Amino acid sequence: MSVNDISLSGGLRSALANLQLSALLQTRTTERLATGLRVNSPIDDAAAYFAAQNHRSRAGDLAALKDAMGEAIQTVKAANNGVKAITTLIEQAKGLVASARSATTADRVTLSAQFDALLLQIDSMAGDASYKGTDLLTTGTTLTVTLNESGSSTLVITGFDGSTAATGLNIAVAIGAWALDASVQTSADSLDAALKFLRTNAQSLSSNNGVVSARQDFTSALITTLTQGADQLTLADTNEESANMVTLQTRQQISIGAMSLSNQASQSILRLLQ
16 A cells, blocks of 8 residues: 555545435435426436436327327318308398288389398308318318328318309399399298208218317327326325435434444554553
8 A cells, every 4th residue: 555545444434425426316315406307317217217208209290290180270270160151141041031022013122232242251161261271161172180100090080162153052143133032932932942052061060070179189198198007107206305315314313323433443542552
């Protein structure tokens, strides 16, 4: 042993080792209390860390799908709002037809003009019932909703023509300003058929909306389950860690005291040998 080497007694070495261990454990406990996590890296618990990462990653993917489902629901709601507004206008048009049945020829001209104006408003509403550029009251419009991460489960919502055209509501204009009773009846019949067509397609939209809403609720519940699973694998018990901190601080104080006593004993022996 060189003249510069320091010789430590067994007691001092043991106390120093305990002090170093306490400091290491105290650092770990401090990190757990600061982050709230028992597992902060693969070093802490590789199996738990990577399992939790997988849970959180899947939850993130599902959250994106849930957002897309929410957008799909808003698109259907926009179409349903259009259907409600168009239904209101059709009811108004039926009122004009009812008035025309007993009106004079001159009054029929005025009523027929109002009727045709309502049809233009119906067409306008059908073209404006869009959400983020998707209008389900337009022929050929489809909305595909992805329901799971793999994309193997989807729902295709098909739009329909909500205008007064022959491909849609097929409402006849006030032919000849309703000069003939037959033309009034034609308009009345086309309005009844339009309401039936509208209600049938609205029911289809509502049914699809219910499916997407149910799937959105399911996805929310699954995200919660995955998040809770990840938390159970990684979260620290703050009560337990707080108790550990108190214990480690006490152990540290004891180790320091033991080192002091051991050092005093060594000095006493040296004095005796002098």
